Amino acid sequence: MNRIIRFSASDNEFRQQSRRIRFQVFVEEQHVPEELEYDEFEDVAVHYLAFQDTLAVATCRWRHTGKGIKLERFAVLNDHRGQGIGEQLVKRVLEEVVPLQKTVYLHAQEQVTGFYEKLGFVPSGPAFDEAGIRHFFMQYKPGSGE
Secondary structure, eight states, X not given: OOEEEEEOXXXXXXXXXXXXXXXXXXXXXXXXXXXXXXXXXXXXXXXXXXXXXXXXXXEEEEEEETTEXXXXXXXXXXGGTTSSHHHHHHHHHHHHHGGGOSOEEEEEEGXXXXXXXXXXXXXXXXXXXXXXXXXXXXXXXXXXXX
C-alpha cells in the first residue's frame, strides 16, 4: 500500500509536488495548455498526493460544484502506472466524499472510462471535448463496479 496524504493548496511543499506531477502528465504528455491545467479552483479544492517511499507519484483533487462533488485532475507519473496507485487514490477519495451524500462525478478521458467503470462509475451522455481531449461524464453509482 502506498501512502496517500490529503492537503490544502496552502501547503506549498505538497502543492509544488502535485503541480510537478500534473505538469508532466497533462501539459507535457497530453499537451493540455498550462493555463487550462491550473485554474481558479486550486485554492478551494481538496488535494491528494500518493507516495511510493518518499517520492510523490500521483495526485488528484475534488471540489464542490452545483452538480455535487467533482473528482478531477487524477494523474499518475508514467513510470508508476499499472501498479494500482490510481485505484488506491480513487478509493481513498471516495471514502471521504461518499459520506457527504452528494452526487459524485467526474469527466473521464475516453481511454480511462473502463478504469473508472471498474471502480463504480457509470458513463452518461455523449462524449465531449475538454482541453482537446475526448471525455465522458461519469457518475459514481455504488455497487456498479466489479
